[in-house]
Amino acid sequence: MCWLEWGRLYEAYHTTAFNPSKVSGEVRKLYGDSYIKNRKGIFEYILGGSLDTKLLEVRIFDEATKKAVYTKQTTEAEKKGISNCPHCALGHDANKSKIWKLADMDADHVAAWSKGGATDMANCEMLCKTHNRAKGNR
Numbered sequence: 001m002c003w004l005e006w007g008r009l010y011e012a013y014h015t016t017a018f019n020p021s022k023v024s025g026e027v028r029k030l031y032g033d034s035y036i037k038n039r040k041g042i043f044e045y046i047l048g049g050s051l052d053t054k055l056l057e058v059r060i061f062d063e064a065t066k067k068a069v070y071t072k073q074t075t076e077a078e079k080k081g082i083s084n085c086p087h088c089a090l091g092h093d094a095n096k097s098k099i100w101k102l103a104d105m106d107a108d109h110v111a112a113w114s115k116g117g118a119t120d121m122a123n124c125e126m127l128c129k130t131h132n133r134a135k136g137n138r
């Protein structure tokens with residue numbers, strides 16, 4: 001990381017008290033996580049209280065996983081006559097039996113990544129864009 005970048009991080013976070021051994025332990029753990037695409041974001045993620053997972057670009061399922069989960073969910077939903085978005089299926093409006101197109105859906109972690117949920121097929125659920133957004137960045 002260049003010094004300019006350190007300067008920016010210092011400006012943003014120097015008023016927060018950190019436990020150095022805890023921080024370096026967290027950094028090491030995240031560097032070992034193969035799902036993290038943006039390693040440069042690791043320090044800032046931790047300094048910011050390990051809240052902003054966008055910095056790590058980690059919550060991304062690949063296209064093959066999304067397609068496989070979409071197909072499985074849609075097949076089951078069509079059999080039951082319910083929406084292929086599990087959240088829509090629970091609702092009481094017109095969308096409860098709506099079959100969304102793949103392009104209208106986004107992948108979501110069933111168990112939040114920040115709580116140890118993996119970025120793999122078993123932990124992937126496709127939600128319609130509205131419900132995916134409603135769940136927020138977690």
Ligand SMILES: [Zn+2]
Nearest residue numbers: 085088128131
């Ligand atoms: Zn939905």
